[in-house]
Amino acid sequence: MGNYKRRMIWFSEIRWDFLMTRKQQILKRFPKYWKILFIEPVVLGKKTHFIPKRENNIYIVTIPYLRGSNKNFLSKFISNNGIVSVFIKTFGELIALFWIYILGFSGKDKVVALSSIHWGDFASKLKAKVKFYDCNDDHLKFAENCPWAREFLLRYLKTCNFMTYVSEELDKKIQEICCIESFFVGNGVDFEHFNKRKESPEVIQKIKRPIIGYAGTIDYIDTSLLSLIAEKYKDFSIVLIGPEIRGTFIINFIKKEKYPNIYYLGKIDYEDLPGFVQNFDVAIIPFRKDEISKSLNPNKLYEYLAAGLPVVTMDYSAKFRELNNVIYVARDREEFVEMIRKALRDKKVEERSETAKGYDWNMKTKQLIEIIQNYLC
Known part of the structure; x- marks a missing residue:
């Protein structure tokens, strides 16, 4: 692990460079002894990081993955074609495993965080000391046209130690799917x-x-x-x-x-x-x-x-x-x-x-780190 005492993989639903959201705000404030792998989705026409980009202790990599919906012809085709879906999912998982190994995130001694429910099935199979779901939005509602999204999320939740959420309404929705220990870590501001x-x-x-x-x-x-x-x-x-x-x-x-x-x-x-x-x-x-x-x-x-x-x-x-x-x-x-x-x-x-x-990101980050540390002990 080199100079790093802790490692974390974060599966994100948005690109690192899209907007400065809670993920970037929080992860940038993690202590430098945390080595972090941020896995972002492909968005057509937008900048990608197929070769990992490093920002201090954070590695950002773009991985094409299964994100079916009914938004356009290509998405419909992928969602409704089992062979294509399996191929894309397997291809993305192989790339993820490659970078997880090459960048030094293999083994059980790590934390897995997920805010992209499309990665739920894969993330549920990863070995980790601590796993959690960051429910920062109504992810299931956004993915309601994706037939496997709910099942993938459920598989991951069953392997989780806890969940963080940004509103009481979101906590209630997830608890209806899977009873899980949860903590309110709301959004904030620099x-x-x-x-x-x-x-x-x-x-x-x-x-x-x-x-x-x-x-x-x-x-x-x-x-x-x-x-x-x-x-x-x-x-x-x-x-x-x-x-x-x-x-x-x-x-x-x-x-x-x-x-x-x-x-x-x-x-x-x-x-x-x-x-x-x-x-x-x-x-x-x-x-x-x-x-x-x-x-x-x-x-x-x-x-x-x-x-x-x-x-x-x-x-x-x-x-x-x-x-x-x-x-x-x-x-x-x-x-x-x-x-x-x-x-x-x-x-x-x-x-x-x-x-x-009272909503500064420094406080939010400290809160999340304390929750994680309690599960690592």
Whole structure:
């Protein structure tokens, strides 16, 4: 193991370079004596790491694997063709075993963490001192068109020591599948990164104030709600920041609806993001209300608060209602729109920032490490 005292393999549902999510935030804060292998999925048209990339004590490798669904012709073909499915699964597992051995992660003396349920069957067979499932989203709902996802997750859960979860709703869903010891390790924020004042980027300085802003994955936005906001606040600017999973989803929407007050700035590097967010006058979380949103506890909520911004959102989950003393929680679209004007007058900057301090990633990482250590003893 060299200079490393501990080893961990993390099977991830998203790419390392996609967005700065809880996985990257937590793993980057692990002590340097932890050697970590981060296995990420292939996403067509996106950067891959078929040859492992190293960031300090973390090794990132891209491995093609079985992720069937009904989203497109290729996915349908894979899902419905047993021979092809077995081939892709076996091919991916052989590559995984190769890198696990070459990079020094073989043997039982390691921790296995999983947030990609598609790897559940493979991960259930790996030897490890400790195994856990990080339930950071409604993974089964996202994979509902994948016929083997539930069974793969169940196989893995039966070999797990514990599970971490980000909302009570998610814990309840998993407990219905498999009774497992669980710990709440919610999402959080790099407080100093978002709280410390940054220089305003030129591109946002040119946009008319006040600014109603959103920063996050674009595809989850409720465009019907966005339309109501754009029509109600025609003299305001609506700034959207973040990557699109579906390509030109939001650009097509803006062109079709012809909203001159909506500005889509694309994905902004995480290091530069606070400079944009701090220029919002009101921050919004305008997601669709559906089964997936019922278990929401997004990082952006705490990032907005760390920046001292008034936040308008909906009562998606218990976590939002719990924070209704520092954020504006609407019951429906109409109330959401009306709350924006009220939020503009809100001056409780320090109260919001103080709230965000309690969700710093350093605390979350320490909590997870302590849980793991208790099982290693």
